[in-house]
Amino acid sequence: MFQTGQKIVYPMHGAGYIEDIEGTEDGEYYIIRIPTGNVRIRIPKDRAADTGIRFLEEKVAVEETIVRVGKSKPTLSDNWNLRYKENFSRLKTGKLEQATEVIKLLYEQERKKKLSSVECRLLGMARQIVLSEIISVYEINSEKAEELLANWLEN
Numbered sequence: 069m070f071q072t073g074q075k076i077v078y079p080m081h082g083a084g085y086i087e088d089i090e091g092t093e094d095g096e097y098y099i100i101r102i103p104t105g106n107v108r109i110r111i112p113k114d115r116a117a118d119t120g121i122r123f124l125e126e127k128v129a130v131e132e133t134i135v136r137v138g139k140s141k142p143t144l145s146d147n148w149n150l151r152y153k154e155n156f157s158r159l160k161t162g163k164l165e166q167a168t169e170v171i172k173l174l175y176e177q178e179r180k181k182k183l184s185s186v187e188c189r190l191l192g193m194a195r196q197i198v199l200s201e202i203i204s205v206y207e208i209n210s211e212k213a214e215e216l217l218a219n220w221l222e223n
Contacts, residue, residue, distance in 0.1 A: 069116055070098060075204050079120040079162030081107055082200030089113065104200050120162035124205050129177070130164065131220060134198070137168040138221035142176055148184055151177070155190055164201055170194035172221065 070076060070086045077083050084102035091097075096113040100121075113117055125133065133137065137173035140197045155173060174191040177183060195217075202213040 069113075070121070077122050077123050077124060077162055077164075077197075078102060078109060079160055080160075080197070081109070082197040083124060083204035084109075084200075098182055102200075104196055105163045107116075119154060120160070122162060124201060125164055125182045127205055130202060130205050131216075132222040133165050134217065136166050140169075140172065142169070142173045144173060144177055144180075148187065152186055152190065154192075155187075159190070159194060161198065164196065164198065167194045168221075171198060171217075 072086050074082065074087055075085045076082045078100055082104055084100050084107075086098055087101040087108070088099040089096060090110070092101055094112075097110050098113055098116055098121075100109040100111065101107070102109065109122075135151075145154070151173070155170045158170050171191065171194045174183060174187055174194070177187070178191075199210060199213045199217060202208070202216055203210060206213070206216070208216075
């Protein structure tokens with residue numbers, strides 16, 4: 069499915085790449101490197117599809133997705149616990165659109181009322197995931213990625 073050197077997105081961590089494919093007595097494993105946080109993940113090759121790993125989106129799709137979510141009018145639950153569970157589930161999908169929705173929803177919530185510390189961490193995770201994909205796809209630094217994200221969400 070994946071080859072060494074290919075750029076991917078790993079749910080809950082963001083963009084990275086296949087550093088190696090390792091063969092052991094137990095089977096083959098993808099060794100995934102996530103540059104943000106210098107994370108290294110080892111997952112069984114035969115279960116990779118179940119983890120939600122995916123290829124990076126194309127440049128056009130990244131921008132279109134973020135702009136579309138930015139224009140959406142999210143509905144927010146007043147119950148922070150329910151909001152947290154829904155947003156956490158979105159992040160676990162590993163999909164760009166879902167992670168961007170978490171950012172949009174939590175920004176909207178923050179405009180109404182200060183976020184709890186748990187929601188602040190969730191917002192940070194979502195931003196890291198989306199920004200890491202922008203950085204990888206556009207091959208830019210984090211400052212430029214922050215600018216693009218802000219512009220696209222405001223359009």
